[in-house]
Amino acid sequence: MPRAAQAVEEPVTEFPEITFHGAARTVTGSCMEVTFDSRRILVDCGLFQGSRSLERLNLAEFPFDPDSVDAVILTHAHIDHCGLLPKLVAKGFAGPIHCTAATADLLEFMLADAGRIQEFEAERRNRRRDRAGHKPFAPIYTEADALEAWRHTRPVPLDQWFEPVPGFRARLWNAGHILGSASVELEVGGVRMLFSGDLGPEHKAFQADPEGPSHLDYVVCESTYGGRTRPRCTIAERRAVLEDEINRALGRGGNLVIPSFALERTQELLLDIAHLVDENRIAQVPVFVDSPLAIRATDVFARYAGELEDLDGRNIFRHPAFEYTQDAEESMRIDTFSSAIIIAASGMCEAGRIRHHLRNNLCRHDSTVLFVGYQAQGSLGRIILDGAERVRISGSDVDVRAQIRRIDTYSAHADHDELIEWLRDRTPVSGAVFLDHGEPDGLAALAGAAQELDPTLTVVAPDLGARYRLHAGGPAEPLGTAEPRADMTGRDWQNEYAAFAVDLREKLLRIEDRRAREQAIADMNAVLESYYTSGARPKHVAESRLRDDQPRHKRRKRAPRRRRMRY
Secondary structure (H helix, E strand, O other), rough: OOOOOOOOOOOOOOOOOEEEEOOEEEEEEEEEEEEOOOEEEHHHHHHOOOOOOHHHHOOOOOOOOOOOOOOEEEEOOOEEEHHHHHHHHOOOOOOOOEEEHHHHHHHHHHHHHHHHHHHHHHHHHHHOOHHHHOOOOOOHHHHOHHHHHOEEEEEOOOOEEEOOOEEEEEEEEOOOOOOOOEEEEEEEEOEHHHHHHOOOOOOOOOOOOOOOOOOOEEEEEOHHHHHHHOOOHHHHHHHHHHHHHHHHHOOOOEEEEEEEOOOOOHHHHHHHHHHHHHHHOOOOOOOEEOHHHHHHHHHHHHHHHHHHOOOOOOOOHHOOOOOOOOOOOHHHHHHHHHOOOOEOOOOOOOOOOHHHHHHOOOOOOEEEEEOOOOOOOOOOHHHHHOOOOEEEOOOOEOOOEEEEEEEEOOOOOOHHHHHHHHHHOOOOEEEEEEEEEOHHHHHHHHHHHHHHHHOOOOOOOOOEEEEEEOOOOOOOEEEOOOOOOOOOOOOOHHHHHHHHHHHHHHHHHHOHHHHHHHHHHHHHHHHHHHHHHHOOOOOOOHHHHHOOOOHHHHOOOOOEEEEEEOO
16 A cells, blocks of 8 residues: 655665564564665554563654555454554554454454453543543543554465565464464565564464475564573463462362463463363362453454364364353352453453453452463562562552462473574574564573574674665664664653652551651651652762651661562
């Protein structure tokens, strides 16, 4: 689709260039821009997830003009790869979004759900009493924007060349990650490159093993599980692990709450739970799938059942043990159950009905929360998994008394060894391997292993906004950072504030003397005021802990720091 006329003529690039606008030194927000000869395409346009600082990038203007983008090639339907497409369209993008047919089918529901979440979160924040007098929050985009973006999808089959825009030739390869996922081979300006997208592990349920070409100039490879190797696990072994966790959880008398990604992870869990129930290996208790999005995604899986491995054309998703809850009233009814299995989105506990179930079950000694997917730094799921004793969920402080469990057998990502095997099959790579979609430790581990694989290989872990000129058969030429950004990939000040605030009242109550308690509050206010008036750390902070009018024997020892955190 041709671009609208622009007031300023686009500069003609003599060589192809790539810019990393997302998923650089972090695992979300995938977005790469490739430009050549005044044309530009995006590979993915995903939502940032994790800490509030990282998520704030979703509110910022795009570091490029959306109406100057000619086309998007989408690797798959996970929100961290597609979740900013509605904003892109709303801001002026008018071109096609190329993806597999299954991805296009899933996007209709995935994007619409994301739009509803954006609207709900904006409304919820605007209702908060502490927002009185502040500028209202606006959703990043609406459900209507999301459906308009879905209308731009143009399905293309795997293994067939197509021309997304003049001068660019592309082909999709099975990535083995989720239904419809693909790696993107791109030829432009004499340069041949491959974007891995998210890669699945070997012998994953539903999906064939990842594929791809070799003899490339450049490879952009995901690094989610860099440095982490999982034991090889067959589907039968995976079911045995799940069986043990379910029986252990139900034996405690409470609910088993499983935060799960609506797409693929939920369907894999249902496949295995159905087998365990049918073989009488677990008790037949209610299994609630409390996610309208997961229900719609499951319907798409059923539509493609004839093409998926391990289903043999059967629709196991209508098993009598499964109860699908569509509306909020049905979801609330789950609170009346004990000894139930509750599967709800989102997988990292960032939004959706899982937060309601966590609020009701984390405080119960007899409940269990089982994590079955990756938890990004700064996310509520990661904070719970890291051992928080108390968290804040939707404005409420919740003690963590439930059993917290984790299994890695359901990962939809290739682990460290599988990523290296995939890279080995892509060699030789004459220009460079760019490592994205990973956190710093994982990137470093994978970079070292890739260098051991081929000491002549150039391995680059780009920063957000990093831009490179690409040469056929030669190294990438760094061109600087298009939009410098601070490191926002880990815990941020809002995570630390929440951890502080959730304990503040209890710490004040530990001060037995009322006047000393009031003085502590005054001291804290003075410290805060000194920062925003002078910007310097006040000298009296250390001295303020001991007051002249307080006898030494009354001065309380500092309590050991407790791990209380919140997202």
